[in-house]
Amino acid sequence: MEFGICNLTIVPLRAEESHRSEMVSQLLFGEAFEILTKSKDWTKVRTEMDSYVGWIQNGQFLAITDDQYEEYQSLSKIKIGFAGGHLINNDLCIQLLHGTIVRKDFPYIGVDHLVELNAIELHFEQEDFIEQVAILAKQYWEVPYLWGGRSKFGIDCSGFSQLIYQSFGISLPRDAYQQVELGQTVDFLSEIQVGDLAFFDNEEGRINHVGIMLDSETIIHASSRVRIDRMDQEGIFNRDWNKYTHKLRIIKRYV
Structure with missing residues (x-):
């Protein structure tokens, strides 16, 4: 080998x-x-x-x-x-x-x-996750989207979630459709905690997007750039375009 x-x-x-x-x-x-x-x-x-x-x-x-x-x-x-x-x-x-x-x-x-x-x-530990995950994730705000990217020079949605979780010693697979297979389901939006991952699907029902929840109504995710948007039970609402851009499928918790 x-x-x-x-x-x-x-x-x-x-x-x-x-x-x-x-x-x-x-x-x-x-x-x-x-x-x-x-x-x-x-x-x-x-x-x-x-x-x-x-x-x-x-x-x-x-x-x-x-x-x-x-x-x-x-x-x-x-x-x-x-x-x-x-x-x-x-x-x-x-x-x-x-x-x-x-x-x-x-x-x-x-x-x-x-x-x-x-x-x-980096001195973050897994027990610091709830206190620190939003602080770290927000440092990527306005980083450009790059398919396959894994850095502040360009990053994609699942690369973003993987990198942030890795910083706390939590291993996630590379792609959103793989990440959604792990973790525990959060049944209600009111139960969302900071750091939970929200997954979204396309018209064929395939998972095609993921973002990190900052609270029960706010998500940070890589779409054109790393941005912060509102989210409800329908999905992500993009204020710049005044429309929903991603349809919510499921919320998962890993910590």
């Missing part, structure tokens, strides 16, 4: 082995994956975090041995907060984004250890 680690700030994970192919997700610096198959310019991988499968361009990751992978898993983790930071080694400086998890003493560039960490660490 072969493994790799993303050693750039953020790189695309594509549906097929082509730059023109759909970007289905992204890999952040330090994220590990299993290598499934290789071609001349691309490598098909399965991510360690959420078992997502896609293609990454050769040259955008560091290949490691089984022993190095085991060593990597044993190292202590440093979670990077919203302010981000940098890893520095001589003239090399790698930007770190929120959601990045760094193992400080690992030779990511295959030459030397990146020894200087200049970053704001």
Whole structure:
């Protein structure tokens, strides 16, 4: 079995082995994956975090041995907060984004250890979720929507919910239709708590959107941009367009 680690700030994970192919997700610096198959310019991988499968361009990751992978898993983790930071080694400086998890003493560039960490660490714990989740989620307000995105440079709806929950040590799958399969159903809107996820479906009944509840009537979600809207039993009401844009299907709680 072969493994790799993303050693750039953020790189695309594509549906097929082509730059023109759909970007289905992204890999952040330090994220590990299993290598499934290789071609001349691309490598098909399965991510360690959420078992997502896609293609990454050769040259955008560091290949490691089984022993190095085991060593990597044993190292202590440093979670990077919203302010981000940098890893520095001589003239090399790698930007770190929120959601990045760094193992400080690992030779990511295959030459030397990146020894200087200049970053704001994230200290949220799961027990802080109710108090802190809205504060963290609102820091993404006005971030542009990007299909497959997972950062403050561009993010999609399920990438947003996954990233925010991950900050509290709570693992969610990558896509909304997968996330909705987990958690406990909230039966009434009046029972919604901050941090609950609201899921929405299309005309065919397929889950196609997710957002994070700030209270029983307010949702933050990625649609064109990360925005805050009102929500009721019918769905999300977009005040800019003066209409409902997403039809509510179900509310789920994970904490």
